[in-house]
Amino acid sequence: NAGVTQTPKFQVLKTGQSMTLQCAQDMNHEYMSWYRQDPGMGLRLIHYSVGAGITDQGEVPNGYNVSRSTTEDFPLRLLSAAPSQTSVYFCATTGGDGYTFGSGTRLTVV
Amino acid sequence: GEDVEQSLFLSVREGDSSVINCTYTDSSSTYLYWYKQEPGAGLQLLTYIFSNMDMKQDQRLTVLLNKKDKHLSLRIADTQTGDSAIYFCALRWEGNTPLVFGKGTRLSVIA
Numbered sequence: 001n002a003g004v005t006q007t008p009k010f011q012v013l014k015t016g017q018s019m020t021l022q023c024a025q026d027m028n029h030e031y032m033s034w035y036r037q038d039p040g041m042g043l044r045l046i047h048y049s050v051g052a053g054i055t056d057q058g059e060v061p062n063g064y065n066v067s068r069s070t071t072e073d074f075p076l077r078l079l080s081a082a083p084s085q086t087s088v089y090f091c092a093t094t095g096g097d098g099y100t101f102g103s104g105t106r107l108t109v110v
Numbered sequence: 111g112e113d114v115e116q117s118l119f120l121s122v123r124e125g126d127s128s129v130i131n132c133t134y135t136d137s138s139s140t141y142l143y144w145y146k147q148e149p150g151a152g153l154q155l156l157t158y159i160f161s162n163m164d165m166k167q168d169q170r171l172t173v174l175l176n177k178k179d180k181h182l183s184l185r186i187a188d189t190q191t192g193d194s195a196i197y198f199c200a201l202r203w204e205g206n207t208p209l210v211f212g213k214g215t216r217l218s219v220i221a
Contacts, residue, residue: 031206040118042198042213043153050206058208090152092209097141099200099209101153 003027006091006102013081013109021076021105023091031094032074036060036087037104043090049074081109112136116199116212123220128186130215132199137180139201143209144173144184147196156184156197186217194219 007022025032033048035058045058049068063085065077078085086109091102113135122128130144143158159166159173159182166173172185186193199212 033208035211040213042114043200043209043211045208045210048208092153094206098143098155098158100155103152 004091004093004100004102006089006105008105009103010106011108013078013107015081015083015109017081018077018079019081021078021089021091021107023074023076023102024072025074025091025093025100026072027093027095027100028071029093029095030071032068033058033092034064034066034074034076035090035092036085037090038087046076046089078107081107083109085109112139112201112210114199114201114210114212116197116215118213119216119218121218121220122189124189124191126189128184128189128193128217128219130184130186130197130199130217132182132184132212134180134182134199134201136201136203137177138203140204141202142173142175142182143198143200143202144171145198145200147198147214149195153198189217189219191219191221193217 004025030051034046035043037043044060047066049055055066089105092099115133144156145153170187174183196214198214200209202209
């Protein structure tokens with residue numbers, strides 16, 4: 001089925017560790033984005049990309065890096081995890097009207 | 111930037127209508143969305159409306175847009191226990207631009 005695939009679904013990290021959250025879409029959409037969801041805060045944009053080779057910062061980019069080498073993939077990197085990055089992370093894509101979201105990655109930093 | 115406001119909680123009885131409200135600051139928003147999130151799940155697109163429309167109806171869902179007051183609402187008719195979830199209002203501009211979300215309204219349906 002066409003859609004957005006996020007891996008892993010769950011992850012526990014120690015403070016200072018690094019990791020990459022994966023996002024892949026098979027909808028051939030140019031636009032992809034990463035959000036984090038925290039209780040009472042809604043979804044806040046971390047980074048987004050309007051096509052391969054192009055990325056831009058969102059509302060809360062600090063502590064996160066992204067790259068977009070292919071249309072399909074948009075990984076999110078945490079270089080040195082902090083407890084404040086404990087959250088649920090969603091990847092999303094759009095080709096025009098509606099956005100399609102992945103099922104999320106629940107990350108806990110201890 | 112765009113500011114999107116929603117009340118945090120709404121409680122209704124099963125069979126009643128629910129109305130979830132959203133206000134925003136940027137009148138140039140082109141697309142206005144309603145998403146539903148059930149516990150532990152991702153976001154499900156319920157419906158959306160273009161800024162040149164006043165109303166959109168889709169089965170039990172009615173979206174009303176008042177551009178003058180920058181007010182968007184989602185009405186759910188005959189609310190069921192399966193409608194219990196968090197509902198997010200989201201907006202964006204023309205083209206491939208980021209979605210800006212409200213903080214979400216938690217709808218509780220009492221049997």
